[in-house]
Amino acid sequence: MKDDNFLRENNARHLWHPMAHPRDMQENPPKIITGAEGVKITDLDGNRVIDGVAGLWCVNLGYSNDAVKEAIARQLTDLPYYSGFGGCTNPMAIEASYAVRDFFAADGMARVFFTSGGSDSVETCLRLARQYHRLRGQPTRTKYLSLKRGYHGTHLGGASVNGNNRFRVGYEPLLPGCFQLPAPYLYRNPFDETDPARLAQLIVQMAEDEILFQGPETIAAFIMEPILGAGGVIVPPASFMPAMRTLCDKHGILMIADEVITGFGRTGHWSGSRHWGVKPDMMSTAKGISSAYFPVGAALMSDKVAEVFETAGADGAIFHGYTYSAHPVGAAAVVACLKETLRLDTAANAGPRGDQLFAGLQRLQDRHAIIGDVRGGHGLMAGIELVSDRTAKTPLDAAAIKRIHEATYQAGAMVRIALNNIVMSPPLVITEAEVDALLSALDAGLAAV
Ligand SMILES: Cc1ncc(COP(=O)(O)O)c(C=O)c1O
Incomplete structure (x- = not known):
């Protein structure tokens, strides 16, 4: 395995990343994820955060299913x-x-x-x-x-x-x-x-x-x-x-x-x-x-x-x-x-945990004027639509959304940007406490703009 500095400096030299500009990936290196356990991922810098997107809406069982x-x-x-x-x-x-x-x-x-x-x-x-x-x-x-x-x-x-x-x-x-x-x-x-x-x-x-x-x-x-x-x-x-x-x-x-x-x-x-x-x-x-x-x-x-x-x-x-x-x-x-x-009857967990996530996002909407719309309430798929003006529904600019994304990550959760929305789809085995932690991290991220 190459050492950490080599990985940081070369991550986009020969590797083109999906859905990204190759030069942007060279200039703003992506996070290098090195490990995962349960519903959490670890990066090369030692951050360990809740994976609020289950990789890419996919790691439904979390990362530690031995079977x-x-x-x-x-x-x-x-x-x-x-x-x-x-x-x-x-x-x-x-x-x-x-x-x-x-x-x-x-x-x-x-x-x-x-x-x-x-x-x-x-x-x-x-x-x-x-x-x-x-x-x-x-x-x-x-x-x-x-x-x-x-x-x-x-x-x-x-x-x-x-x-x-x-x-x-x-x-x-x-x-x-x-x-x-x-x-x-x-x-x-x-x-x-x-x-x-x-x-x-x-x-x-x-x-x-x-x-x-x-x-x-x-x-x-x-x-x-x-x-x-x-x-x-x-x-x-x-x-x-x-x-x-x-x-x-x-x-x-x-x-x-x-x-x-x-x-x-x-x-x-x-x-x-x-x-x-x-x-x-x-x-x-x-x-x-x-x-x-x-x-x-x-x-x-x-x-x-x-x-x-x-x-x-x-x-x-x-x-x-x-x-x-x-x-x-x-x-x-x-x-x-x-x-x-x-x-594990993951659908049975997705229902109430999804309701919890949706209700938590609605509470965040009361605290953050940039949340124009909250969507979800049907299992573990949820999103908030970010706007700079609630009445005009003007989409929040991309740079601000990126700042929220990064601040949320630093506060302990990976979420995903989709247009002017932040979407969440955590592993279906997520616990009540972990959903709360995801919401707290997002709260901190939203407060950053
Ligand atoms: C609804 C839907 N269809 C198709 C795809 C494409 O799947 P893949 O990226 O595995 O090719 C995706 C990926 O996110 C999706 O969300």
Whole structure:
């Protein structure tokens, strides 16, 4: 291992960091995280803080789950890799497919296609949605509907349905035939609508207008996060996802629930869709599927979708896949992680701890005028929207938000900046005292500006 000074001086010399300017990373070196235990991380400078973001919305079990670590180590000894291509598979892949299918059986999911992460899972759903329609004799159904402020990863398909311009402009032209609806975002929406049910109605009406304008026979799928994460923890009105489900059915459009963040207990339910009482046609998952102990994701298909592929002729073959689809070590991580997720009943902890976090943030709003909006209250996903003027809702400038982020870290918690929001998604095993500590650190961070 290189010494500390070497690491500090060279961290961005050859390494390009995701979602960052390479020069900025050279001039303002990122934190070098060297260790982790429970829900806390340690950096090279010796700081030990609560990980208020679970890595990147993913380390749901925290950093010290021995059962998952041991399962991975065992699998590395038994079979470190074999491909799922060319008529081969491995025992752990089969077991993992049962574990994942069983986990989402109540959501109507029947089949599992393993990937290496969330972007892969989204891409898999988008591609298979087109193939599904082609197999049903509707090859003109190639377009996608999605939501502004939605985040669906960074592959070309995912970026095309993304609803945040920052992830799009440098990479255009993206896929043609992708249309974004306004986000079901109460705090800011084009209608200045503050009634949740009415806002949902307006956006669903816009969706139907767009579908009819494009021609329903041209639209393959609608994709949404049950709660929008990277867009700043936007919680849709309760009626929104069910109404979109009805609309998709009316026009023969597949509904893809992007559960990369919301799956596996984060919302206080085992899936975000279940939280809203919706059964999607496909689900993209990752993150909590292995609690990030190994890079894995999965695309899931309902019976309705599976049947079309499984009863098709030669065209039903899936010419899509990844070298690491159903990687045996990843599959072992999934089996162990889901067993632990159920044993620890992490969704049951996410509910009350999420309520505690949300209530604490509301108290902070009384003390800090820069908090324009507080969002959450549905498990362990929460966000505060920072403004310089509450009445005008002027977004707080980026430099001030960075100062709050750093001051919060120095006070004992890692949080995450998303646009002009600070978002939190701690491990689902976080305790009451640790949520209080996270809130105190954020309180101190907010006081810094
Ligand atoms: C909803 C959603 N979809 C897809 C992705 C992409 O996942 P990954 O970064 O694993 O490719 C993310 C990542 O945060 C996400 O939040």
